[in-house]
Amino acid sequence: MSMKYVDEYRDADIGxxxxxxxxxxxxxxxxxKVMEVCGGHTHSIYKYGVDDLxxxxxxxxxxxxxxxxVIPMGRxxxxxxxxxxxxxxxxxxxxxxRIPGSESxxxxxxxxxxxxxxxxxxxxxxxxxxxxxxxxxxxxxxGFETTxxxxxxxxxxxxxxxxxxxxxxxxxxxxxPPLRALLESPDLRLDGFVGPGHVCTVVGARPFEFIPADYGxxxxxxxxxxxxxxxxxxxxxxxxxxxxxxxENQYKRxxxxxxxTAALKVMEEVFELRAHFEWRGLGFISQSGLKLSxxxxxxxxxxxxxxxxxxxxxxxxxxxxxxxxxxxxxxxxKVFGTACTPERPIGTCMVSxxxxxxxxxxxxxxxxxxxxx
Amino acid sequence: xxxxxxxxxxxxxxxxxxxxxxAKPSKFREKQITMAHGAGGKATQGLIEGLLVPAFDNPTLSxxxxxxxxxxxxxxxxxxxxxxxxxxxxxxGGSIGDLAVNGTVNDLAMAGARPLALTLSLVLEEGLxxxxxxxxxxxxxxxxxxxxxxxxxxxxxxxxxxxxDGMYVCTSGVGQRDPRAALAPDALEPGDRILVSGSxxxxxxxIMLARGEFDLDAEIESDTRPLWPAVxxxxxxxxxxxxxxxxxxxxxxxxxxxxxxxxxxxxxxVNEGNVPVQPAVAGACELLGIDPMYVANEGKLVAFVAPxxxxxxxxxxxxVPGCERATDIGEVKTDPPGxxxxxxxxxxxxxxxxxxxxxxxxxx
Numbered sequence: 001m002s003m004k005y006v007d008e009y010r011d012a013d014i015g016x017x018x019x020x021x022x023x024x025x026x027x028x029x030x031x032x033k034v035m036e037v038c039g040g041h042t043h044s045i046y047k048y049g050v051d052d053l054x055x056x057x058x059x060x061x062x063x064x065x066x067x068x069x070v071i072p073m074g075r076x077x078x079x080x081x082x083x084x085x086x087x088x089x090x091x092x093x094x095x096x097x098r099i100p101g102s103e104s105x106x107x108x109x110x111x112x113x114x115x116x117x118x119x120x121x122x123x124x125x126x127x128x129x130x131x132x133x134x135x136x137x138x139x140x141x142x143g144f145e146t147t148x149x150x151x152x153x154x155x156x157x158x159x160x161x162x163x164x165x166x167x168x169x170x171x172x173x174x175x176x177p178p179l180r181a182l183l184e185s186p187d188l189r190l191d192g193f194v195g196p197g198h199v200c201t202v203v204g205a206r207p208f209e210f211i212p213a214d215y216g217x218x219x220x221x222x223x224x225x226x227x228x229x230x231x232x233x234x235x236x237x238x239x240x241x242x243x244x245x246x247x248e249n250q251y252k253r254x255x256x257x258x259x260x261t262a263a264l265k266v267m268e269e270v271f272e273l274r275a276h277f278e279w280r281g282l283g284f285i286s287q288s289g290l291k292l293s294x295x296x297x298x299x300x301x302x303x304x305x306x307x308x309x310x311x312x313x314x315x316x317x318x319x320x321x322x323x324x325x326x327x328x329x330x331x332x333x334k335v336f337g338t339a340c341t342p343e344r345p346i347g348t349c350m351v352s353x354x355x356x357x358x359x360x361x362x363x364x365x366x367x368x369x370x371x372x373x
Numbered sequence: 374x375x376x377x378x379x380x381x382x383x384x385x386x387x388x389x390x391x392x393x394x395x396a397k398p399s400k401f402r403e404k405q406i407t408m409a410h411g412a413g414g415k416a417t418q419g420l421i422e423g424l425l426v427p428a429f430d431n432p433t434l435s436x437x438x439x440x441x442x443x444x445x446x447x448x449x450x451x452x453x454x455x456x457x458x459x460x461x462x463x464x465x466g467g468s469i470g471d472l473a474v475n476g477t478v479n480d481l482a483m484a485g486a487r488p489l490a491l492t493l494s495l496v497l498e499e500g501l502x503x504x505x506x507x508x509x510x511x512x513x514x515x516x517x518x519x520x521x522x523x524x525x526x527x528x529x530x531x532x533x534x535x536x537x538d539g540m541y542v543c544t545s546g547v548g549q550r551d552p553r554a555a556l557a558p559d560a561l562e563p564g565d566r567i568l569v570s571g572s573x574x575x576x577x578x579x580i581m582l583a584r585g586e587f588d589l590d591a592e593i594e595s596d597t598r599p600l601w602p603a604v605x606x607x608x609x610x611x612x613x614x615x616x617x618x619x620x621x622x623x624x625x626x627x628x629x630x631x632x633x634x635x636x637x638x639x640x641x642x643v644n645e646g647n648v649p650v651q652p653a654v655a656g657a658c659e660l661l662g663i664d665p666m667y668v669a670n671e672g673k674l675v676a677f678v679a680p681x682x683x684x685x686x687x688x689x690x691x692x693v694p695g696c697e698r699a700t701d702i703g704e705v706k707t708d709p710p711g712x713x714x715x716x717x718x719x720x721x722x723x724x725x726x727x728x729x730x731x732x733x734x735x736x737x
Contacts, residue, residue, distance in 0.1 A: 049715075049721010052720070108404075337387050
């Protein structure tokens with residue numbers, strides 16, 4: 001297994017060239033705020049130190065695209081309640097384990113005896129269901145359009161194979177409604193968007209046309225390597241420089257403009273839109289969440305078990321919502337780094353390594369002016 | 374932001390608070406043990422610094438070396454103990470028996486002690502096939518011979534089915550401290566070079582793949598091996614200019630660097646591009662979303678050496694079989710104390726913090 005094919009997108013020399021072009025594309029007196037929508041971008045930016053290569057007046061704002069961070073407390077409580085049911089094997093991605101519910105986490109529930117297992121894909125959960133036919137296996141599905149197709153395909157397979165002891169607790173969400181909600185927010189000041197490349201492999205670039213059309217902001221769909229991100233930022237700055245405003249696709253090697261017809265078709269078959277879904281920090285957003293369609297209702301965990309559905313308000317001190325909107329930087333939150341740390345998180349942005357706060361705490365604390373001596 | 378000095382001040386102040394919090398001894402506050410307490414990161418540190426060290430309060434234990442120093446009538450000994458709970462019992466490159474010997478002799482070696490003898494405790498699960506046990510006993514005998522130690526005492530217990538994953542193994546070891554060694558976790562000085570004895574992340578990755586939970590196929594073998602020959606070579610080349618040694622087991626190289634940056638109140642900078650990682654390990658870790666710097670090794674050490682002795686130490690290390698890929702990966706600095714920073718291959722800088730949570734299954 002070799003990752004040779006990505007090397008050119010991590011080349012430091014190309015990075016320096018792009019950094020130079022970015023410097024040439026900005027007006028010295030002007031401040032630029034660019035939002036990277038996807039948590040995967042946030043992670044890459046910190047991992048590779050991409051922001052070190054940007055001029056002082058180009059600021060990156062971390063957007064709402066971390067799938068773990070947007071899950072509200074009540075939804076975590078619902079998961080814990082199901083995990084504690086008799087005979088249940090509860091499966092989820094590793095990042096979900098430490099997200100705080102109103103009283104505890106899935107990790108705590110596991111230590112107290114619930115059978116909770118970390119998986120890397122919904123197919124792993126289906127495999128567990130097949131090997132333990134006497135148990136009920138629940139998969140806690142989260143994520144944007146990136147992960148929804150694999151949940152959908154797993155459900156299709158479960159249905160085709162007639163597997164009765166498998167169900168999905170669906171917390172999938174879609175990316176366009178929260179972006180629209182953000183753009184409607186009066187305190188938001190952004191100059192452009194680095195578009196979510198992984199989501200776009202499924203939905204394509206077309207659904208983002210409303211951003212330049214209705215809100216006058218450029219969008220560049222971007223890959224996840226550091227060179228991709230720098231190039232996308234440059235493309236946004238060039239649009240501003242040229243007075244253009246459109247959706248451009250930096251990630252053409254993967255993303256077709258129309259997306260993946262096959263993935264969209266299977267999603268349409270397996271899911272339907274919820275009327276409302278609650279987002280951590282952003283509140284209820286209409287038509288932003290997915291649930292299982294009528295045809296797959298038998299596989300819906302929420303139909304099989306009594307789920308509390310108690311709404312829990314976000315903790316008062318936590319400003320995850322403003323961080324998600326890009327209104328404040330993580331360190332501007334009242335509890336950042338003191339009461340809220342990666343080992344004892346209050347807000348979800350501090351839990352996942354893709355969360356804006358955890359990424360800043362882990363990687364970004366070292367302020368860029370400060371030298372190592 | 375350059376145009377907002379008040380805001381910048383606030384950021385600096387908050388960063389200061391975080392740094393101060395990091396430097397304090399960790400507390401043990403959780404209501405129950407979770408898997409994170411076994412992962413070698415912050416929770417493990419809290420368990421050790423917050424519960425165990427204060428309870429047994431003595432200077433030898435508080436020094437937090439891999440093995441404790443004991444003096445008997447002028448003879449300088451080192452003692453250590455370790456338990457092994459890995460699943461599966463056998464994996465590419467080794468087995469629980471190899472780990473049980475190498476893990477303990479390596480802890481002695483990291484204290485600058487030549488391993489002399491081990492004791493062995495076996496906790497066996499009802500129903501364990503005798504052939505599986507026989508294979509591990511043979512592996513233990515072979516590993517002990519390779520490491521030049523004798524198993525001088527032992528114990529066996531059997532527990533009901535379902536109470537152990539086949540078998541758990543505990544070994545304790547005694548060694549004689551080498552007079553050439555002057556090693557201490559708080560001995561690091563700015564300017565010291567940071568060496569690793571070979572490519573990293575192999576053991577943890579091999580175990581994850583051997584568990585068969587991922588649809589990944591890659592030829593990655595555990596690096597389990599005894600490290601005394603490497604330590605012997607380093608002591609011969611650098612003597613007292615060898616400041617400290619750590620084997621990068623649970624929590625990986627990142628955890629070793631963070632632990633010693635805190636213990637010596639120094640900063641460290643690691644050149645990411647110089648860190649040796651096999652392409653198969655890098656590929657598997659990338660797919661699993663794990664940084665190889667945090668992945669366990671069972672036959673790799675990190676050595677901190679005074680700059681004037683670093684070249685000779687590296688040469689000596691490379692002459693030891695299994696350490697041919699030894700590399701200088703970075704330097705000890707002064708400021709910011711307690712922090713490990715990475716110069717990324719892409720040209721940026723970031724913090725490499727301690728591990729939080731439990732990203733990995735039981736690996737040793």
